[in-house]
Structures are given as C-alpha cells and as structure tokens.
Amino acid sequence: MSALSIELRKERRTGIVFVLLAIGVLGALYACANFLVRGEALLGMPLDPMDILLTQLYGMIVVINMFGVIVAACMIYGMEFRGDAIKKMLVMPMKMPSMYGSKFLVLAVGLLTAVAMQNGALALIGASNLPEGAYDPGAVIAFAGYSLITSMPVLTLMLLVSSRIENMWIPLGIGVAGFLSAMALASVDSPLVLAHPFVLMLKPAIAMSAQPDFLAIAVSAAQTVIFLAAGLWLSGRERYE
Amino acid sequence: MKHAQPGRSGRHPLIIETRNLTKRYKDFVAVNDVSMHVRKGSIYGFLGPNGAGKSTTMKMLLGLTAPTSGAFEIDGMRFPDSRVAILKEVGSFIESPSYYANLTGRENLDIIRRILGLPASSVDEALELVGLSEFGGRLAKKYSLGMKQRLGLAEALLGRPPILILDEPTNGLDPAGIHEIRNLVKSLPKAFDCTVLVSSHMLSEIELVADDIGILNHGTMLYEGSLDNLRAQAFASGYAAENLEELFLAMIEQDNLLRKQRAVL
Numbered sequence: 001m002s003a004l005s006i007e008l009r010k011e012r013r014t015g016i017v018f019v020l021l022a023i024g025v026l027g028a029l030y031a032c033a034n035f036l037v038r039g040e041a042l043l044g045m046p047l048d049p050m051d052i053l054l055t056q057l058y059g060m061i062v063v064i065n066m067f068g069v070i071v072a073a074c075m076i077y078g079m080e081f082r083g084d085a086i087k088k089m090l091v092m093p094m095k096m097p098s099m100y101g102s103k104f105l106v107l108a109v110g111l112l113t114a115v116a117m118q119n120g121a122l123a124l125i126g127a128s129n130l131p132e133g134a135y136d137p138g139a140v141i142a143f144a145g146y147s148l149i150t151s152m153p154v155l156t157l158m159l160l161v162s163s164r165i166e167n168m169w170i171p172l173g174i175g176v177a178g179f180l181s182a183m184a185l186a187s188v189d190s191p192l193v194l195a196h197p198f199v200l201m202l203k204p205a206i207a208m209s210a211q212p213d214f215l216a217i218a219v220s221a222a223q224t225v226i227f228l229a230a231g232l233w234l235s236g237r238e239r240y241e
Numbered sequence: 242m243k244h245a246q247p248g249r250s251g252r253h254p255l256i257i258e259t260r261n262l263t264k265r266y267k268d269f270v271a272v273n274d275v276s277m278h279v280r281k282g283s284i285y286g287f288l289g290p291n292g293a294g295k296s297t298t299m300k301m302l303l304g305l306t307a308p309t310s311g312a313f314e315i316d317g318m319r320f321p322d323s324r325v326a327i328l329k330e331v332g333s334f335i336e337s338p339s340y341y342a343n344l345t346g347r348e349n350l351d352i353i354r355r356i357l358g359l360p361a362s363s364v365d366e367a368l369e370l371v372g373l374s375e376f377g378g379r380l381a382k383k384y385s386l387g388m389k390q391r392l393g394l395a396e397a398l399l400g401r402p403p404i405l406i407l408d409e410p411t412n413g414l415d416p417a418g419i420h421e422i423r424n425l426v427k428s429l430p431k432a433f434d435c436t437v438l439v440s441s442h443m444l445s446e447i448e449l450v451a452d453d454i455g456i457l458n459h460g461t462m463l464y465e466g467s468l469d470n471l472r473a474q475a476f477a478s479g480y481a482a483e484n485l486e487e488l489f490l491a492m493i494e495q496d497n498l499l500r501k502q503r504a505v506l
Binding site: 086 | 303304305306307324325326328329331333335336337338339340341342343344348351352353355356357381382396
C-alpha cells in the first residue's frame, strides 16, 4: 500500500492518470455519439441487439484503449529514466519488484476505470435504446470483463518493454508497430494469431458475437502472467551500469 | 607505493572494507583488485583522475553494478543478502543528481522521506542544509546545474544516514558553492556522527576535508593511508610537504609510464 501511495505521488504532473481517465471518457462519449447518429442503422442489422450494442461500438473504443495503454505504460517508466530518478530508486532500501508491481497496479486500475466508464455508457445506451426485453445487463458485465482480460497482455507487455528501454520513443514505436501488425492479422482465421498480444486485445472488436471466446481468455491469462512475472523478475535484477 | 591500511590500529573500526574488488567490462578492467579500508567516523577521500574507476567502485558498494570478483562489507553486511539493510544506512550521490523532473525539489525529497520512513520535518532540514529552502517549491527540471547538485546532496543527507557515499559532490558548483559544500562535508562526521566516502579528481579538494585517502589510477589503488603519511612520503620523495598535488601527479605519471612500458613489452 505504501509503495502504491509513493508511486501515485511520483506521477504528479505526468498525465498518466489523466490519460487513463481520458480514454474512459472519450470511449464513453464515442459510444454515445455513435449510437445517437447510427443507432437506427445499427439496430437494423441482422444480429442480436446485445451483440450489436457490444461489438459494433467496441472497434473504436479498443483502439482508444490500446493507444491509452501504450502511452501510459511508456510514460510510467519514462519519468523514471528522465532525470535518472531510477538511479536513486535503485539505492533506496526498497525492493524494485514492489515498485514495478505498483506501476502495474496503477495502469491496471486506470484501465479498469476506463473500461467501467465505457461499459457504463454502453449499459445506459442499451437500457434506453434497445427493444423491450432485449437488454441484458449481465452480458454487458461479461463483455466488460472479457475486454479487460484480453487487454491485459498488451498492458503487461508494454510495461515490460518500457521498463527495459530508457528512450521512451522506442517502446512507443513498438506499441505502434504492435497495433499496425495486429490490424493486419486480426481477421486471419487461425488460433495461432492469438499469440500476438495486440491481436488478442482486438479480438472482442472483430467478433460478431459478444460471447467471450474462452481460448482468447486462456491465452490472455497465460500471456499476462508470463509478461508480469518476467517484468517483476527483471526489475529485481536491475542494475545501473 | 601502497601504504599501511588505515584503521588497522584498532582505534577506529572499519565501516567499509573491500577485498580485491574487481570490475571487468569485456576486455576493459575498470577496477582492479582494489582493497579499501574506511574507518568509522572518518572522511575518506577517494582520489583519481577521470576514468580511474572511482565511480565504478562506489557503484559496486551501492549494488548499482555487480563486482566481477572480490568482496566488500559495509558495516559488517554484504550484498546482495543484506541489500535493504545496507541501503538503509547509506546516503549516496553518484555521478550526477537523480530526480523526478516532474516534481519540485521538496516533492522529490518527500518521495525519498516516505521510502525511508522519516518524519516530514526531515525534508526541510535537508533543504536547509544544502541551501535550497528558497527553491524547494520549484520544479526540479527548472533547477540550474548547481541547484540539481544541491538537491542530489540533500537526497543523500536526508535522515542523517550513518554512511555517506558522495561521488564528486562539488561538480557544477560555483566557487562559493564549492566552499560551502566542502565545509558541510567536513562538518558531517561530527554533526551527524557519520562516515563519509567522498571522491574527487582534485587532491587540493580532498586534502581540505579528508582524514584518509585512497589514490586510484586505471582501476588500481596506488596509495591508501592517512594524509599525514602522504605528506611525510612527499617530503621524503623531495616534494614540498605542503604541495601534495605534485606528488599525486608524479604518482599518476609514474603509473601511466609503467603501463605504457608494459604495453610495449
């Protein structure tokens, strides 16, 4: 708890918390605006109204979330390298994995908040605009959990990459390359593409059904554990040569 | 040229001791078999030209870089088993100031204070000590080089640690600042009951503050002992005892010459 409170104090004026809250607000506003403009056309599609609500609006939301996570992850370690603050942290009587864990928590809770805001907006749209009896709040909660779980590999990978590279533009470039390659691979019909963390994050957006894909959930959980464990382990071995 | 190790008399126990400490980067030896003895309550001046291996040695003492071979003890404790316990006792300033550019000087110190579990008053005390009280509310990224240097020193002094490792603490300061920080370093063992290991490439700087000195060149310890013994040695070698700089330069020159001859052979 103390490490987390110190981490939040360090992040003053960096804009990390702002970015994570902003993607929540932006995603929620996009969903509302899109449904306001295209609502009737969307509901006219030959799909279940809940599938329309959750999958047809999620495409842009996931792109906003992805860029928010990439930028926030780059900034959260960029502030340590700027001014060589990390060098001071390495000679402090604290365990570096606890600092890494705190950074992960800040990003994860920030993304959770953003996803909650976005899905809150979807729930409001569903409750007020879907045909009588079509709205299912349980499906919104399940989809929110699904989209959060499939976003965690990108979050943990970007945190790992940004913790290892001093120049913030390199992890940022890796994030953009991940996004672009995922856009190209997302529609490939092979379970092998799920090995790509950015494809996993796009998975709920390209499906026509809001039903969670259990293979995607399993791969996401495995990748999240691997990237997080690698980051924690490497942070404990960090040196300043 | 090496002298008897300080602290062996038993009058002052050793608080930092290295044994054959070596750091090798591929084919370059940065620190070569350095055995160093720092007495508790003393100021140990670590002297050597740029690139002699002073900072690398200090980094090894702080766990910032791992030794290739050799060992060291700080207050009877060893890395990595007692890393946290050692770092609780050591305040340090290595190479250049480290700070969060997005935070003010006071906020930077507050982060360290919280990690060390110190009272809030320790931040103002540290700012006061280094003469930064007036600028505590300014963003660290807007500090001048000298102010950043002072902030780095304040971070090291926070909580009055029993051991201070300061790597060229007067770099970037103006003459008045150098004088002020030199006097501060000199007063620390008495004021804070601490031991100071301070490095510099200028003997004139070190001889004004240190009790013992270690002279390093190309990673090798050329001399270790008290300043009084070095003066006696200077006198015996035909140098004016009050001008140690000449002896220091002669030692470095002689060592460099020997290295060149060995390289030719």
